[in-house]
Amino acid sequence: MNIKPLADRVLVEPAEAEEKTASGIIIPDTAKEKPQRGKIVAVGNGKKDEPLTVQAGDQVLYGKYAGTEITVEGKEYLIMREADIFAIV
Amino acid sequence: MNIKPLADRVLVEPAEAEEKTASGIIIPDTAKEKPQRGKIVAVGNGKKDEPLTVQAGDQVLYGKYAGTEITVEGKEYLIMREADIFAIV
Amino acid sequence: MNIKPLADRVLVEPAEAEEKTASGIIIPDTAKEKPQRGKIVAVGNGKKDEPLTVQAGDQVLYGKYAGTEITVEGKEYLIMREADIFAIV
Amino acid sequence: MNIKPLADRVLVEPAEAEEKTASGIIIPDTAKEKPQRGKIVAVGNGKKDEPLTVQAGDQVLYGKYAGTEITVEGKEYLIMREADIFAIV
Amino acid sequence: MNIKPLADRVLVEPAEAEEKTASGIIIPDTAKEKPQRGKIVAVGNGKKDEPLTVQAGDQVLYGKYAGTEITVEGKEYLIMREADIFAIV
Amino acid sequence: MNIKPLADRVLVEPAEAEEKTASGIIIPDTAKEKPQRGKIVAVGNGKKDEPLTVQAGDQVLYGKYAGTEITVEGKEYLIMREADIFAIV
Amino acid sequence: MNIKPLADRVLVEPAEAEEKTASGIIIPDTAKEKPQRGKIVAVGNGKKDEPLTVQAGDQVLYGKYAGTEITVEGKEYLIMREADIFAIV
Numbered sequence: 001m002n003i004k005p006l007a008d009r010v011l012v013e014p015a016e017a018e019e020k021t022a023s024g025i026i027i028p029d030t031a032k033e034k035p036q037r038g039k040i041v042a043v044g045n046g047k048k049d050e051p052l053t054v055q056a057g058d059q060v061l062y063g064k065y066a067g068t069e070i071t072v073e074g075k076e077y078l079i080m081r082e083a084d085i086f087a088i089v
Numbered sequence: 090m091n092i093k094p095l096a097d098r099v100l101v102e103p104a105e106a107e108e109k110t111a112s113g114i115i116i117p118d119t120a121k122e123k124p125q126r127g128k129i130v131a132v133g134n135g136k137k138d139e140p141l142t143v144q145a146g147d148q149v150l151y152g153k154y155a156g157t158e159i160t161v162e163g164k165e166y167l168i169m170r171e172a173d174i175f176a177i178v
Numbered sequence: 179m180n181i182k183p184l185a186d187r188v189l190v191e192p193a194e195a196e197e198k199t200a201s202g203i204i205i206p207d208t209a210k211e212k213p214q215r216g217k218i219v220a221v222g223n224g225k226k227d228e229p230l231t232v233q234a235g236d237q238v239l240y241g242k243y244a245g246t247e248i249t250v251e252g253k254e255y256l257i258m259r260e261a262d263i264f265a266i267v
Numbered sequence: 268m269n270i271k272p273l274a275d276r277v278l279v280e281p282a283e284a285e286e287k288t289a290s291g292i293i294i295p296d297t298a299k300e301k302p303q304r305g306k307i308v309a310v311g312n313g314k315k316d317e318p319l320t321v322q323a324g325d326q327v328l329y330g331k332y333a334g335t336e337i338t339v340e341g342k343e344y345l346i347m348r349e350a351d352i353f354a355i356v
Numbered sequence: 357m358n359i360k361p362l363a364d365r366v367l368v369e370p371a372e373a374e375e376k377t378a379s380g381i382i383i384p385d386t387a388k389e390k391p392q393r394g395k396i397v398a399v400g401n402g403k404k405d406e407p408l409t410v411q412a413g414d415q416v417l418y419g420k421y422a423g424t425e426i427t428v429e430g431k432e433y434l435i436m437r438e439a440d441i442f443a444i445v
Numbered sequence: 446m447n448i449k450p451l452a453d454r455v456l457v458e459p460a461e462a463e464e465k466t467a468s469g470i471i472i473p474d475t476a477k478e479k480p481q482r483g484k485i486v487a488v489g490n491g492k493k494d495e496p497l498t499v500q501a502g503d504q505v506l507y508g509k510y511a512g513t514e515i516t517v518e519g520k521e522y523l524i525m526r527e528a529d530i531f532a533i534v
Numbered sequence: 535m536n537i538k539p540l541a542d543r544v545l546v547e548p549a550e551a552e553e554k555t556a557s558g559i560i561i562p563d564t565a566k567e568k569p570q571r572g573k574i575v576a577v578g579n580g581k582k583d584e585p586l587t588v589q590a591g592d593q594v595l596y597g598k599y600a601g602t603e604i605t606v607e608g609k610e611y612l613i614m615r616e617a618d619i620f621a622i623v
Contacts, residue, residue, distance in 0.1 A: 003150075005176045006142055036604065042176075048139065050582065053540055061537070061613070063602055068152055068175065070125065079150070079175045086602065086613045087539040087576075092239075094265045095231055131265075137228065157264065159214065159239055168239070168264045181328075183354045184320055220354075226317065248303065248328055248353065257328070257353045270417075272443045273409055309443075315406065335419055337392065337442065346417070346442045359506075361532045362498055398532075404495065424531065426481065426506055435506070435531045448595075450621040451587055487621075493584065515570065515595055515620065524595070524620045 003072060005044040005079060010054060012038040012067065012078045037061055037089070041077065052082050061086045092161060094133040094168060099143060101127040101156065101167045126150055126178070130166065141171050150175045181250060183222040183257060188232060190216040190245065190256045215239055215267070219255065230260050239264045270339060272311040272346060277321060279305040279334065279345045304328055304356070308344065319349050328353045359428060361400040361435060366410060368394040368423065368434045393417055393445070397433065408438050417442045448517060450489040450524060455499060457483040457512065457523045482506055482534070486522065497527050506531045537606060539578040539613060544588060546572040546601065546612045571595055571623070575611065586616050595620045 005011050015037040040058045045051075054060060067080030094100050104126040129147045134140070143149060156169030183189050193215040218236045223229070232238060245258030272278050282304040307325045312318070321327060334347030361367050371393040396414045401407070410416060423436030450456050460482040485503045490496070499505060512525030539545050549571040574592045579585070588594060601614030 003176045003178050006171070006174055009175055011176065044176075045142075053579075061604055070150055070175065072178075082540070085540055086543055086604065087537045087545065087578075089537050089606075092265045092267050095260070095263055098264055100265065133265075134231075157241055159264065161267075181354045181356050184349070184352055187353055189354065222354075223320075246330055246353065250356075270443045270445050273438070273441055276442055278443065311443075312409075335442065337417055339445075359532045359534050362527070362530055365531055367532065400532075401498075424508055426531065428534075448621045448623050451616070451619055454620055456621065489621075490587075513597055513620065517623075 003042050005042055007044050008047050008050070008052065008082050009044045009079055010040050010052070010082055010085070011042040012060065012062065012080060013041050014038040014076070014078055036064055038078065043082075046082075054082060054085060054088060059089045061089055092131050094131055096133045097136050097139070097141065097171050098133045098168055099129050099141070099171055099174070100131040101149065101151065101169060102130050103127040103165070103167055125153055127167065132171075135171075143171060143174060143177060148178045150178055181220050183220055185222050186225050186228070186230065186260050187222045187257055188218050188230070188260055188263070189220040190238065190240065190258060191219050192216040192254070192256055214242055216256065221260075224260075232260060232263060232266060237267045239267055270309050272309055274311050275314050275317070275319065275349050276311045276346055277307050277319070277349055277352070278309040279327065279329065279347060280308050281305040281343070281345055303331055305345065310349075313349075321349060321352060321355060326356045328356055359398050361398055363400050364403050364406070364408065364438050365400045365435055366396050366408070366438055366441070367398040368416065368418065368436060369397050370394040370432070370434055392420055394434065399438075402438075410438060410441060410444060415445045417445055448487050450487055452489050453492050453495070453497065453527050454489045454524055455485050455497070455527055455530070456487040457505065457507065457525060458486050459483040459521070459523055481509055483523065488527075491527075499527060499530060499533060504534045506534055537576050539576055541578050542581050542584070542586065542616050543578045543613055544574050544586070544616055544619070545576040546594065546596065546614060547575050548572040548610070548612055570598055572612065577616075580616075588616060588619060588622060593623045595623055 003011055038060060040054050040056050040060060042056055043052050043054060062078075062080060062085050066084035067078035070077055070079055092100055127149060129143050129145050129149060131145055132141050132143060151167075151169060151174045155173035156167035159166055159168055181189055216238060218232050218234050218238060220234055221230050221232060240256075240258065240263045244262035245256035248255055248257055270278055305327060307321050307323050307327060309323055310319050310321060329345075329347060329352050333351035334345035337344055337346055359367055394416060396410050396412050396416060398412055399408050399410060418434075418436060418441050422440035423434035426433055426435055448456055483505060485499050485501050485505060487501055488497050488499060507523075507525060507530045511529035512523035515522055515524050537545055572594060574588050574590050574594060576590055577586050577588060596612075596614060596619045600618035601612035604611055604613055
C-alpha cells in the first residue's frame with residue numbers, strides 16, 4: 001500500500017473489535033463496540049514546526065469517533081490527525 | 090483549461106464513482122456514493138509561509154463533503170483547501 | 179466609478195446569469211442560478227503583511243453565497259473578501 | 268460634537284434613506300431600507316499596530332446591520348469597527 | 357469605595373436613565389431604557405502589552421447590554437471590559 | 446487544606462449569602478441569591494508569561510455563574526480561572 | 535501497564551466513588567456521583583514550549599465531565615488534557 005498522509009495526519013488500521021464479551025457471549029455484528037485501538041500504518045510529515053510523535057507500527061489508543069473511514073484495497077482504515085490520538089500503548 | 094486557484098486552494102477532478110458494487114450489482118445513479126478520490130488539476134501558490142505539498146497530477150483522497158463543486162467547460166470539478174485533503178495515493 | 183475597497187476586500191461585477199439551460203429552455207427570472215463568476219472591478223490595499231493577489235480586471239470564481247450585494251449607480255455589485263475567491267480563470 | 272471613539276471604532280453619520288423609490292413612489296417611514304452609506308464623523312486611534320485607514324469626512328459603504336445606533340444630541344449615529352466598513356466612495 | 361478591577365476591566369457608574377420622554381411624558385420605572393452612558397469610576401492595569409485608554413472620571417458610551425451589574429455599598433455599577441466601551445464623550 | 450490550583454486557576458471561598466433582604470425578611474434557603482463575593486484561598490502559578498495578579502487572602506468579586514463547585518473536607522469552594530474574577534475589593 | 539499519553543494528555547485513575555452518603559445510606563450503583571478526584575498514572579511530554587506540571591502519582595481534582603473513558607486491562611481510566619485538571623491535592 002502506497003499512501004502518504006498529508007501534514008499532521010496518520011493512517012490507522014483499527015484493531016479487530018472483540019467478538020465475545022468478557023463473559024463469553026458472542027456479540028452479533030451490529031452490537032460490537034467500535035474499536036479504539038489500532039496500529040499506525042503511515043504518517044504525514046507534520047506541520048511546519050511540529051514533526052509527528054507517532055511512527056508507523058505504533059499501537060495507539062484513540063477516541064471512539066476519531067477520524068474518517070477510508071477504504072484502501074477493500075480494507076477499512078481510519079485517517080485522523082495526530083491530535084486525535086490519546087496515547088501509545 | 091486555465092484556472093489558477095488562489096492561496097491554499099486546489100482544483101480536483103473527482104474520480105468516476107463506481108457503477109457496480111463489489112458483488113456486481115449495477116447501482117442506479119442516485120445511490121452512487123460520492124467519490125472520495127480524485128486528481129489534482131491545478132494548485133494555488135500557498136499561503137505566506139506555507140507552500141503547498143500537493144502538485145498537479147497527484148492522486149488524492151479527501152473527505153466526502155470536502156470542497157465546492159464548480160463547473161468548468163461543462164465538467165464538474167471540486168475546489169478545496171489543501172487542508173481538506175487527507176493523503177496522496 | 180470611484181470606490182476603494184478597504185483592507186482585503188474586492189469589488190466584483192457578477193457575470194450575467196445564463197438565461198437558457200444547456201438544452202435551450204429559457205429560465206424565468208426567479209429560477210436563475212446566481213452566477214459564481216465575475217470580474218474584479220476594484221481591490222483594497224490588503225492587510226498589513228498580505229498584499230492582495232487578484233487585480234482589477236481579473237475574471238474570478240467565487241462561492242454561491244460569497245459577499246454582500248451593494249448597488250452602485252443603479253448597478254449591482256458584490257463586495258467580498260479576497261479569501262472568498264476560489265480561483266482566477 | 269466631542270466624541271472620541273476607542274481603538275478601531277469609528278462614528279458614522281448615516282446618509283438619509285431614500286424617500287422615493289426609483290419609480291417615484293413615496294415610501295412610508297417603516298418601509299424605508301436602512302441606508303448603507305454614510306460619512307465618517309470621528310475615528311479612534313486604531314489598535315496597537317494598526318492605525319485606521321478611514322478619516323473623518325470619508326464617505327463609506329457598510330453592511331446593512333453594521334454597528335450600534337447611538338443618539339448624540341438628539342441625532343442618530345452608528346458606531347462601528349473599521350472592519351465593518353466595506354469601501355470608501 | 358475601594359475596588360480595583362482586574363486586567364482590562366473598568367468599573368462604570370451608569371448615568372441616570374431619563375425619566376421623561378422628549379415630549380415630557382413621565383416614564384414608569386419598568387419602561388425606562390437602560391442608560392448607555394456612564395462615568396468610569398475605577399480601571400484595571402490593562403493586559404500585558406496593552407495599558408488601558410480610559411481613565412477614572414471619563415464619560416463613556418457603551419452598548420446596551422455591556423457589562424455585569426454589581427452592587428457596591430447599595431449602589432449599582434457595571435463592570436465591563438474596556439473593549440465594550442465605544443467612545444469617550 | 447493543601448490544594449494547589451493549576452496554571453491560571455484560583456480557589457475561592459464564597460462569602461455567605463445574605464439571609465435577610467434589605468427590609469429584614471428572612472429568605473428561605475432556595476431563594477437566596479448566590480454570592481458573588483469571596484476570598485481567594487489558593488492560587489496557581491499562572492501561565493507561561495502571565496503570573497497571577499490576585500493572591501490568597503484577597504477579597505474578590507466574580508460573576509454569578511463563574512467557576513466549578515468542588516467540595517473539600519465537607520466545605521464548598523469554587524475553582525475558577527483568574528479571568529473570571531472582576532475586581533479585588 | 536505501559537501507556538504513554540501524547541502531548542499534553544495524562545492518564546488518570548479515578549478514585550472510587552463514595553458508596554455511602556454522609557448520613558450513611560448506601561447508594562445504589564446508578565445514583566453514585568462520578569468521582570472528581572483521581573491519581574495521575576502516566577503523563578505525556580507536553581507541548582512544544584509547555585512541559586506538563588503534574589506528575590505520575592499526583593492526586594488531582596478535575597471536572598465531572600472531563601476526559602474520555604478508556605479501558606486498559608479491564609480497568610477503567612480517564613485520559614484527559616492537563617488543562618482539564620483543576621488542582622493538585
